[in-house]
Structures are given as structure tokens and as C-alpha cells.
Amino acid sequence: MDATPKTPRTTVARQRDRGRYDRDTINAIIDESLICHVGFTVRDQPYVIPTTHARVDDRLYIHGSVGSRMLKNMRQGVPVCVTMTLLDGLVLARSAFHHSMNYRSAMLLGVAEEVTGEDEKRLAFDALVNHVVAGRSADVRAADAQELKATSVLRLVIDEASAKVRRGPPIDADEDYALTCWAGVLPLQLLPGAPIDDPRLMLGTPVPTNVSTYRRQRAQSDID
Amino acid sequence: MDATPKTPRTTVARQRDRGRYDRDTINAIIDESLICHVGFTVRDQPYVIPTTHARVDDRLYIHGSVGSRMLKNMRQGVPVCVTMTLLDGLVLARSAFHHSMNYRSAMLLGVAEEVTGEDEKRLAFDALVNHVVAGRSADVRAADAQELKATSVLRLVIDEASAKVRRGPPIDADEDYALTCWAGVLPLQLLPGAPIDDPRLMLGTPVPTNVSTYRRQRAQSDID
Numbered sequence: 143m144d145a146t147p148k149t150p151r152t153t154v155a156r157q158r159d160r161g162r163y164d165r166d167t168i169n170a171i172i173d174e175s176l177i178c179h180v181g182f183t184v185r186d187q188p189y190v191i192p193t194t195h196a197r198v199d200d201r202l203y204i205h206g207s208v209g210s211r212m213l214k215n216m217r218q219g220v221p222v223c224v225t226m227t228l229l230d231g232l233v234l235a236r237s238a239f240h241h242s243m244n245y246r247s248a249m250l251l252g253v254a255e256e257v258t259g260e261d262e263k264r265l266a267f268d269a270l271v272n273h274v275v276a277g278r279s280a281d282v283r284a285a286d287a288q289e290l291k292a293t294s295v296l297r298l299v300i301d302e303a304s305a306k307v308r309r310g311p312p313i314d315a316d317e318d319y320a321l322t323c324w325a326g327v328l329p330l331q332l333l334p335g336a337p338i339d340d341p342r343l344m345l346g347t348p349v350p351t352n353v354s355t356y357r358r359q360r361a362q363s364d365i366d
Numbered sequence: 367m368d369a370t371p372k373t374p375r376t377t378v379a380r381q382r383d384r385g386r387y388d389r390d391t392i393n394a395i396i397d398e399s400l401i402c403h404v405g406f407t408v409r410d411q412p413y414v415i416p417t418t419h420a421r422v423d424d425r426l427y428i429h430g431s432v433g434s435r436m437l438k439n440m441r442q443g444v445p446v447c448v449t450m451t452l453l454d455g456l457v458l459a460r461s462a463f464h465h466s467m468n469y470r471s472a473m474l475l476g477v478a479e480e481v482t483g484e485d486e487k488r489l490a491f492d493a494l495v496n497h498v499v500a501g502r503s504a505d506v507r508a509a510d511a512q513e514l515k516a517t518s519v520l521r522l523v524i525d526e527a528s529a530k531v532r533r534g535p536p537i538d539a540d541e542d543y544a545l546t547c548w549a550g551v552l553p554l555q556l557l558p559g560a561p562i563d564d565p566r567l568m569l570g571t572p573v574p575t576n577v578s579t580y581r582r583q584r585a586q587s588d589i590d
């Protein structure tokens with residue numbers, strides 16, 4: 143399987159059995175995550191900002207206003223770290239110490255570059271909308287020239303990356319299995335409620351099926 | 367209302383109407399979030415690591431193995447940024463450009479300090495377990511001396527902090543309200559599934575009510 147190279151910076155040091163380096167695992171986490179947390183440093187102070195993203199092949203796109211601090215800083219070619227985390231469950235052990243969470247996280251390191259070509263910018267825009275709701279870009283008005291100009295799009299080539307996955311029941315200390323308290327996993331999932339019509343929606347506009355039947359795609363084998 | 371001081375580093379620069387600085391809003395986001403993303407810098411490379419946390423008054427605690435890279439680095443008194451993000455909904459506009467998300471995020475800046483006193487360490491341990499499931503620490507075996515020794519606990523005083531909140535329907539460009547596509551909000555919530563007994567659970571152990579009726583506390587006024 144296609145794998146990202148393990149580097150000292152991405153090699154999972156603690157609980158090494160949780161580290162994953164194959165591209166399929168990393169991509170699945172990127173694609174299921176609705177948001178990422180972007181880290182960058184300005185005068186020794188790290189900042190961690192949540193934002194939306196989209197992946198096209200081995201490229202991660204993020205975007206924002208031309209005036210945003212995050213994008214202004216990142217455009218200068220500084221090293222960034224982009225992390226996505228999916229929370230799959232609470233792992234409730236018999237001892238405080240062995241409590242944990244089931245999760246899948248991906249961490250990408252690199253230097254982001256600004257997308258300047260209009261074709262790639264449009265492709266990224268579509269990908270960003272379709273990442274949130276599959277097929278949505280075909281239903282809505284595309285960005286016009288002014289909107290494209292007002293938006294910075296950054297590209298991070300997914301090269302130095304790793305994932306970390308925990309799944310399964312708690313692992314208690316041997317002697318604690320005799321304790322009488324309940325132990326197990328409480329699964330968690332980000333789930334949609336009923337769609338809320340925009341107050342100014344034209345009467346009788348139906349909710350499209352990609353919204354009414356919304357689910358994030360998940361690889362079941364990675365959750366069990 | 368008690369407020370954190372606005373500093374140039376925490377003042378929300380874009381979409382200023384989304385910025386919040388009152389302690390109640392910030393605390394509610396910290397307390398509802400099951401995980402945070404911790405940013406720190408090592409040799410100019412930022413890292414963003416997901417971890418669990420707990421708040422006691424104006425102190426945020428995070429913990430991890432004494433050997434973890436994150437804690438080894440943070441113990442050296444480097445500046446950190448801790449960000450929590452709650453995703454409340456997809457904001458589906460009539461144009462690609464005006465798509466957004468409803469969310470509540472908190473960002474804390476500062477320098478974390480290692481907790482060395484055993485009493486505070488135990489208090490943090492209890493808070494970390496009870497942050498995940500209210501009252502859980504009373505049901506499970508507390509950390510013993512060896513487990514406490516194997517765990518680093520860091521304290522970040524919540525001083526320089528801000529929150530950002532978006533809620534409500536999409537805001538489209540005036541001329542786009544004539545478009546016929548559906549627009550609105552798809553609410554999202556992290557919800558529990560049915561608890562899964564540990565495979566080695568003693569037969570007949572009931573699921574406690576703090577697990578069987580699990581919900582994260584949310585301030586409804588901040589979501590609508």
C-alpha cells in the first residue's frame with residue numbers, strides 16, 4: 143500500500159501500535175473530518191485555528207479571507223501543522239488511569255503555498271464545498287471573479303504525515319478486572335439533526351437528498 | 367460579566383461580530399469540548415496534538431505520559447495555544463462563497479507549568495475523569511502512587527483567551543435570494559450510541575446512569 147515516509151517528526155513515539163502511515167488511513171481521516179486545526183507560529187507564539195479543508199489527490203486545500211491573519215502568515219511560507227481528529231468513543235476503564243478515548247487523528251506537516259492559478263483555485267473552491275456536502279457545488283452559484291479575488295486558497299502537499307488510531311475496549315491492569323464497576327466503550331458520532339430551512343427560503347423548496355440523508359462516510363473497519 | 371482582557375493576539379480580527387471575550391462563553395466551550403488541540407513549536411515547526419483536558423476554575427489541566435513528546439516540550443515553559451472547537455451545523459448558502467459552519471471555538475494562549483504537588487495532581491486527575499463522564503471518578507479506582515508518577519500534569523492559567531461563535535442561517539448576497547436552490551442549516555451534534563460492555567465485564571454489571579443517559583451539557587442559547 144502507498145505509504146508516507148516515516149520521519150522523526152511524524153513517527154508516533156508513544157503507544158507506537160497506534161501509529162499508521164499508509165496513505166489510505168490518512169486520507170480517510172482527512173476526508174471524514176469536517177474541520178481541521180491549523181497550527182502556525184508567529185514570533186515564537188503558536189496559534190491553532192479551526193478551519194474547513196478539502197483534499198484532492200495528495201493536496202490539501204484550505205481557504206479564507208485574503209485579510210485573515212492565518213492566511214497572511216501562512217502565505218509567507220512558514221511551516222504549518224494541520225491536524226484532524228475524529229472522536230469515536232469514550233473508553234471507560236475500571237481505573238482512572240486507564241481511561242482513554244477511541245479516536246482517529248491525522249497530522250500533516252509542511253509548508254503551504256498560495257494557489258495563484260484561477261483553474262486550480264476554482265477546483266479547490268468546488269472541492270471545499272463538496273467536501274462538506276457531496277455534490278453541493280452543482281446546486282449553488284459558483285464563485286464569481288470578485289469572490290475568487292477576495293479569497294486566499296492555500297495548498298499543502300500531503301507528504302510528511304501520520305495517523306494515530308485507538309479503537310476497542312479499555313485495557314485495565316490485571317488486578318482491576320476483579321472490580322465491580324461498569325467498564326466499556328460509549329461510542330460517539332457527529333450526527334445531523336433535521337435540516338432547518340433558511341427563513342428566506344422560497345416556499346416549497348425541497349430539501350435535497352444529499353442534505354436530508356446526510357452522513358459522513360466512515361470506514362467501519364477503523365471504528366470497531 | 368467577568369471578561370478576559372482583549373490582547374492583540376486574541377482579538378478576533380476577521381468577522382469581529384463573532385468574537386466573544388466573556389469568561390462564561392469561554393468556559394462553556396472548554397467544558398463542553400471533550401478534546402482540545404494543543405499547539406507548541408519545536409525548532410520553528412509547530413505541532414498540533416489532540417488531547418483531553420479539564421477545567422477547574424481558571425485553570426486548564428492536560429495530562430499525558432511522562433515520556434510524551436508534547437509534555438516533554440511543554441514542560442520546558444514554551445508558549446502554547448490550546449483550541450477547542452464545537453461544530454454545531456453546516457451553513458448551506460445559495461452561493462459557494464457564502465457557505466459556512468456554525469461553531470463555537472475557544473483559543474487559550476499562555477505558558478503551561480508542570481503540576482508537582484501531589485494534592486493538585488490528584489485534583490487534576492479527578493477533574494480529567496469527571497470532565498469526560500460526570501461523577502465517574504467516584505466509581506473507579508483512583509490513580510496509585512506509581513500511576514501518578516508516570517503521568518505528567520500541566521496547568522495553563524486561563525488568562526489570555528477568546529472565543530468565536532457563529533450561529534444562525536446563511537447570509538447570502540442580496541441578488542442570490544432569487545435562486546431556487548435549497549438553503550439553510552444542517553445541525554450537527556456529537557451524540558452517543560448504545561454503551562458497549564467491556565468483553566471482560568462481570569456478568570450482570572449494570573450500565574450506570576451517567577453513561578446510559580450521556581449527553582454533553584450545552585448552552586442552548588449559544589446554538590440557536
